[in-house]
Amino acid sequence: MASAARLDLDGNAIKPMTICMIGAGGFIGSHLCEKLMAETMHKVLAVDVYNDKIRHLLEPAAHPWSDRIQFHRINIKHDSRLEGLIKMADLTVNLAAICTPADYNTRPLDTIYSNFIDALPVVKYCSENNKRLIHFSTCEVYGKTIGSFLPKDSPLRQDPAYYLLKEDASPCIFGSIEKQRWSYACAKQLIERLIYAEGAENGLEFTIVRPFNWIGPRMDFIPGIDGPSEGVPRVLACFSNNLLRREPLKLVDGGQSQRTFVYIKDAIEAVLLMIDNPGRANGHIFNVGNPNNEATVKQLAEMMTEVYAKVSGEPSLEVPTVDVSSKEFYGEGYDDSDKRIPDMTIINKQLGWNPKTSLWDLLESTLTYQHRTYAEAIKQAIAKPVAS
Numbered sequence: 001m002a003s004a005a006r007l008d009l010d011g012n013a014i015k016p017m018t019i020c021m022i023g024a025g026g027f028i029g030s031h032l033c034e035k036l037m038a039e040t041m042h043k044v045l046a047v048d049v050y051n052d053k054i055r056h057l058l059e060p061a062a063h064p065w066s067d068r069i070q071f072h073r074i075n076i077k078h079d080s081r082l083e084g085l086i087k088m089a090d091l092t093v094n095l096a097a098i099c100t101p102a103d104y105n106t107r108p109l110d111t112i113y114s115n116f117i118d119a120l121p122v123v124k125y126c127s128e129n130n131k132r133l134i135h136f137s138t139c140e141v142y143g144k145t146i147g148s149f150l151p152k153d154s155p156l157r158q159d160p161a162y163y164l165l166k167e168d169a170s171p172c173i174f175g176s177i178e179k180q181r182w183s184y185a186c187a188k189q190l191i192e193r194l195i196y197a198e199g200a201e202n203g204l205e206f207t208i209v210r211p212f213n214w215i216g217p218r219m220d221f222i223p224g225i226d227g228p229s230e231g232v233p234r235v236l237a238c239f240s241n242n243l244l245r246r247e248p249l250k251l252v253d254g255g256q257s258q259r260t261f262v263y264i265k266d267a268i269e270a271v272l273l274m275i276d277n278p279g280r281a282n283g284h285i286f287n288v289g290n291p292n293n294e295a296t297v298k299q300l301a302e303m304m305t306e307v308y309a310k311v312s313g314e315p316s317l318e319v320p321t322v323d324v325s326s327k328e329f330y331g332e333g334y335d336d337s338d339k340r341i342p343d344m345t346i347i348n349k350q351l352g353w354n355p356k357t358s359l360w361d362l363l364e365s366t367l368t369y370q371h372r373t374y375a376e377a378i379k380q381a382i383a384k385p386v387a388s
């Protein structure tokens with residue numbers, strides 16, 4: 001339950017505030033809304049084009065927080081109500097974006113508009129009205145590691161100086177322009193630079209978040225069940241879909257790329273610390289990830305297969321994975337980040353935050369959710385005769 005006497009990291013009472021949360025109906029937004037309703041007295045003006053993932057929080061009068069969350073169905077591309085909502089709030093959190101890699105090379109214009117152009121008015125309204133902004137960027141702004149350009153057998157590849165990603169030191173290394181994968185990272189980088197410049201020149205109070213593969217329940221969609229049959233979500237939902245349908249998991253280019261995965265509930269703790277501690281969060285860019293949860297995509301597939309067999313009680317397939325080329329899976333213009341380990345120095349120093357949940361544990365709770373939510377619907381979809 002929310003307590004009125006929550007304290008910030010410096011021991012001061014936290015005053016309830018109004019938060020305009022744009023993209024509140026998405027994966028991260030839904031978890032952040034839940035946290036804010038259950039554990040704080042803050043109010044949320046939830047802005048999105050969808051609300052399926054937060055509908056459970058919006059049921060009238062069903063919850064003690066029903067007067068603290070309002071949903072506004074607004075497309076921020078063209079809606080004059082946005083400025084009014086930002087003015088009414090103390091803080092704006094902007095999560096809205098196209099952020100699935102399958103879109104970056106196939107819908108590069110939509111990707112660039114969504115991640116740069118559509119975010120511009122949000123930054124402008126915050127700056128002009130002296131409102132604080134927490135903007136969601138991405139770990140993809142780092143692109144590839146310096147080490148990836150060294151010879152395969154170079155011992156320097158094992159030296160953290162060549163792979164650890166630091167907010168205030170690492171360069172942003174993208175591929176060539178025809179590798180349209182980088183349209184997203186580049187748009188995110190430019191909006192980061194613009195926000196930083198608004199801070200430097202006009203005094204905007206901002207925090208930039210760089211999430212490193214946050215995963216958990218409600219991430220993306222299961223194709224053909226609660227999203228388009230031909231849609232390609234991020235890897236957690238792709239692999240969940242394969243496991244639910246008892247198909248081999250597809251390893252793009254052999255699944256050699258490495259990622260670090262953090263449990264959504266750990267990551268949301270970090271965002272709440274930013275919200276509640278403006279003096280420590282303003283003016284900073286924060287990596288938010290779990291450096292201890294590194295795996296290649298192949299290792300992730302193997303672990304998910306093992307965990308899913310445990311939580312579903314169904315035996316694994318004899319051949320659980322299959323290799324597929326990136327051209328076949330994503331189309332022309334795909335490219336990849338080789339390795340993503342966040343440096344945690346800044347978030348540790350400013351907010352004292354550390355992730356807690358191991359990869360196995362976060363997969364166990366997430367795949368339990370996926371099985372409970374989708375297994376029956378998938379069975380029915382598979383059993384349905386295909387219309388001729």
Ligand SMILES: NC(=O)c1ccc[n+]([C@@H]2O[C@H](COP(=O)([O-])OP(=O)(O)OC[C@H]3O[C@@H](n4cnc5c(N)ncnc54)[C@H](O)[C@@H]3O)[C@@H](O)[C@H]2O)c1
Pocket residue numbers: 022023024025026027028029047048049050074075076077094095096097098099114118136137138139140210211212213214215220
């Ligand atoms: N999940 C991750 O691991 C991760 C990693 C890096 C960066 N991020 C960033 O975090 C943010 C949130 O990511 P997510 O995983 O929750 O994605 P998501 O797709 O689940 O959520 C984004 C939400 O924004 C909404 N939205 C998009 N365009 C909009 C518009 N024009 N008007 C109103 N609403 C709009 C969508 O409907 C969706 O509900 C994004 O900016 C993303 O780039 C996420």
Ligand SMILES: O=c1ccn([C@@H]2O[C@H](COP(=O)(O)OP(=O)(O)O[C@H]3OC[C@@H](O)[C@H](O)[C@H]3O)[C@@H](O)[C@H]2O)c(=O)[nH]1
Pocket residue numbers: 099100101137138139140211212213233234235236238239250251252253255257259297336337
């Ligand atoms: O079925 C699949 C899906 C994905 N993959 C691979 O799995 C890896 C991870 O893919 P994801 O779809 O989760 O996306 P990425 O980690 O590449 O990018 C993500 O990073 C952070 C955010 O900004 C975005 O949410 C997204 O861009 C990639 O190497 C991809 O090629 C597979 O091997 N098989």
